[in-house]
Amino acid sequence: MHKLWLVMKREYLTRVRTRGFVVSTVIVPVLTVGILILQIVTASRQAARTLNIVVLDQDGTLADSVIKGLDGKLKNGQPEFHIVQTLERPSAGAEDNLRARVLNGQLDAFLVLPAKATDGKVPAEFHTRNPGEVTISSELNHAVSYAVIAERLHARGVDIHDVAQVVQGVGLKVIKVGTGGDSEEKGQTIILAIVVGMLLYTTLIIYGVATMRSVMEEKTTRVIEILVASTRPFYLLAGKVLGVAAVGLTQYGIWVTVGALVTAYGAAMASMAHAGALPSLHLSWVMLVFMVIFFLAGYLLYASLYAAVGAMVSNDQEAQQVQMPITMLIIAAVVLFNVILRDPNSSLSIGLSMVPFFAPILMLLRITLQTPPLWQIALCLAILVLTTATIVFVAARIYRVGILMYGKRPSLAELVKWVKYT
C-alpha cells in the first residue's frame, strides 16, 4: 500500500507543478476576478463626480424639459449633472468653442439637441472625453427621448403622465419553490445548473485524458518496465487515477474558494455601486458535496476507460481514434442538457439520468434544478458505483497486459482475451 501512495504522490506532485495546472487553476480565476473588479471599479467611479455640462439647443424648444429629466443623484446626494449653461439657437462657432473648453478641462462635456428633434431624423449628440461611461449615456438618451416623446404627445393634446399611467405594467415575480424555503428566481438556478454541468463535463474530459496521457507516457518511455518490476500493476493504475483525481479536487477547491471570495467581494462592491441585480450564484454545501461525489464517481469511471485506452495504444494517432467513443459519451451528456432543462422530472429525464455514463453530469444537473426524490439519487448512485467497479476491474486487466504490449493495436477479440488472462 505504501507503494500505491508513492505512485499517487508522484503523479500528484509532477502534475500540480506543471505550467498547465498553474495556468488553468490560478491565472484563469485571477483574470476573471481582475476583469470583474475592473468593471465594478470603473462602474462605481463613473458615478462618483458631478459632471459639468453645457446644453446646446438648436431650436431652443427642448432644453428645459431635457434638463428636468437630468435629475439623477450621486450616492453622496450631489446631482449627477451640473448644467453650466444653456445655449439656445447658438451661433455657428459655439460648438468649436465648447470643444476647446472640454479639451482644456473647463468643461466635462456638452449635449447637442438637434433642430426639429421631434421628427426623430437627426440624433442628439453628446460630446465627451469619456464616451465609455455607459450609464451616463443611457441616462442622457432616456432624458432626451422622454422630452421628445412628451413634446410629440403634447402636440397631439395628450399629457405624458396620463400615457405613463396607461402603459404601466404590473411585472412578474418568479418564485422558486424548494425544500430550503422559497426564493425569488431571477434565472440564477438555470445558470448555476449549466455552470455546474459544464464544469463537470470539462473536468471529466481534462482529467480523463490526462490519465490516458500519463499511462501512455510511462508506456512509450518504457519506464513501465521498471515500475512493473517493482510493484503490482493495479497499484500503478490506482495510484495514477487517484493522483490525478487529487489534482482535480485541488483545482475544485481553489476554484470554489476563489469563487466564494469573488462572489462576496462582488456583492459588496455591487451594493456600494448600487448596481445591484447581479443574480448571485449561490452554491450550497449540499450541492458541493454532491458535486464532489459525482465528480469522483464519474471520474473513476471515465479515467479507468481512458487509462485502458492509454495502455492499449502505442502512439498519439491510435489514442485519438480509440478514445473517440469515450469522449463522445461525455459530449452526449452535454447534448442532453436540453432534455433535462426542459423538464427535469419527465420520465425521459429520469431515465437518462440513471444511465451510468450520463449520470455524473445529468443527475447533478437535475439536483441543481430541482432536487429529485432521494430514492432516485440513491438508485442512480448505486448503478453508477456498480458500473464503475466493473469498469475499473476490466480496465485494470486490460492495463496489466496492455502496458507491456507494443506494436499493433489489439482487436476487440484480443481485448476480451486480455481480460480473461489470469
Add this chain to the structure above:
Amino acid sequence: MGNNVAINVTGVTKRFDEVLAVSNLSLRVNAGSVFGLLGPNGAGKTTTLRMILRITVPDEGSIQMLGQPLTESSQDRIGYLPEERGLYTRMKVRDVLVFLAGLKGLEDDDAGRRVDEWLERLELRSWAANKVIDLSKGMQQKVQFIAAVVHRPPVLILDEPFTGLDPVNAGIIKDIMLDLRKQGATIILSTHRMEQVEMMCDSICLINKGQSVLDGELAAIKRSYGKNTVRLEYEGDASFLDQPDLVAAINHFGAVTEVKLRANADAQEILKAAVARGVRINRFELVEPPLNDIFIEKVQGVAHA
C-alpha cells in the same frame, strides 16, 4: 546446495495465445556468480527475465529466489536494468531515482542518501537537479543503472548494460558490477556481445525457441569443444587455407583470422602448407572455439564436428 542457488527455475513454460514463448525451461544461477543468459532475438530471454522479475507468471513450473518461492516482496530484492531504457524524461534526475528507490521498498531518507551517494560515484552529482531529458544518452544510461542498484539488491538483472556507453563509462559500470559481485550479489547478464560474456560470466545458459540448448559453467563448455580453432596472423596469399578436407570455416577479422578445423584434422598440415607457399606467419595459436562460434553453431543447428 540450496542456499548457494540464487535463482532456480524449474520446468517453466509460458504461452502467449498459441505462441510458446518458453518451454519447459530449467536453469540454476549460483549465488555470487555472474550468469550469462544468451540467445537469439525472440528466443524467450525477455519472457524468462520477466518471470524471474515477477512481471509475468509462468503457466507451468516454478521459480525460486534465494531458496524461496517468488512473492511480492521478492521484487524488492531484485535490481533490473531493462534493455529498453526508460525514465520519466520531464522529472528531475534525483526525484526520479528517489521515487524508483521508494518503489523498491526504501524509506524516503534512506533513498535520498543512497541516491546522492550513487550520483556522486557516477559523477552525476551536478546533474541531480536537471531534468532527465537534459542529460546525454550516456548519462541517462548511468542514471538507469543507479535505479537498478540503489536498493542494494542481492540479485541484479542487467540486460545489455553496456550499449551506448563510451569505453570509459563502460569500464566504470564493469568495475561496479565486479565490486557488487565481490560483496555477494548475483548478476544475471543478458547480452548479444559474446566477448563480454567470455570475460565476465562464470556460467551461461543459451536458449533458443524457448528451450535451453546449452548450459553450464562457461570454462567447462569451452573445454568440451577442445582446441579446434587456429588463430592466425600472417602476411601473404590466403590460398594455403583452401583445404576443404582440413578447414571447416574461416573467419576473417582483418588482422586476425580464425580457422575452424574439421574433426581429427591436424593443425600442423596448415602450418606446413603456409610455409610451403612462402606465407609469413606472425601468430599461430591453437585455441578453444570462441563463444561466438558456439552460439552460432547451436542456434543454427550446425552439427557439432
